[in-house]
Amino acid sequence: MTTESAQERDELAGEYVLGTLSAEQRIEVQKRLPHEPDLRAAVDAWERRLLDLTDYAEAQQPSAFLWPRIERSVERLTPETSTTSWWNLLPLWRGLSAAGLAATLVLGSILLTQTPPKPNYLVVLVAPQDKAPGWVIQASNPREIQLIPLGVVEVPADKALEFWTKADGWQGPVSLGLVKPGQTLSVPLDKLPPLQPNQLFELTLEGANGSPIGKPTGPIQAIGRAVKVL
């Protein structure tokens, strides 16, 4: 393993994004990125810092052949099944009906209990691959949110689910803590600015004690954005 300091790692990430590393060093960094969340976070930060320098390169109209070429390559890569019409996509309808059911349950429970005001924001967190809904978030006041599971998920014994949020304009995502599978969780947001429309929420699979670097490092289990309820 490497024994580089955070400073050395940041310098490596900076020069990787800048482009001044040699071919060997670039290959080395690209090999490490999938396994090293610290390095990945440092590279991501440099990508964000330097992105606007791309303005210096003048835009250039592609030739008329480029898009048809991309289209052909993509079609060759796409398996036959995905040419099925969306009307026949079972996961889509499953997902939509489950999302509808989830919304009905949440709205219905609010009608029945009546005491709390209606949620100002609603988020349905879905699995990134098949869009199956796994959790809903409701916020009846902008200082606290509730994370409600729609089913039980399996989490490996040495792993934990970590709950994150990021609104537009924030530097990076903020952890809202670890979530036990099947548990309804109330999270005070008093350390954060009020909820915003389109605010991102996600659950990632992290080590048993959560992400070591305070940023999501593991695969996304569920993701969604806040929608204001009228």
Add this chain to the structure above:
Amino acid sequence: MSLPESEFDYEARLAACARGEQSALRDLYVQEGPRLLGVAKRLVGDTALAEDIVHEAFIKIWNAAAQFDPARGSARGWMFSVTRHLALNQLRDQSRETPFNEEHDAEPDEDAFDVQGHSARIHRCLEQLDPQRRSCILHAYVDGYSHAQISQRLGTPLGTVKAWIKRSLNALRECMG
């Protein structure tokens, strides 16, 4: 026609790509294709090669759309990163690492980059750097020059160029947070 960045929902298009909707990839291409080609062309210096890179980049964007994590950065930024790194891999591939030819040497360096008139924070931070150090950063990021090429271009010893870049990156990180 491309829309202003603020009005174009890059993340929604990427999510649609992840669902297999090719029209969303086309939208992304119409929106950013010319700018991505411009970035690739500036790095590799050749239009045909730059089109190869943009072709490869869109295939990668299509294939990796489902893995894109919006918590790690913007979807637009990710498209530029994918394209730049494909171009940089190509550039740094040893067999292609060549010293400048005369054509490159003939270009004057003064005012090659105008930092005035850019509003983004990075430009304000760049303005605080000594002009030669700023040139190092811009020649590397925008033109894809290696340490050796920058040294040759600025007529500055290689070790000095390496130290300038290291210190400039530290200064930019301090300035930008």
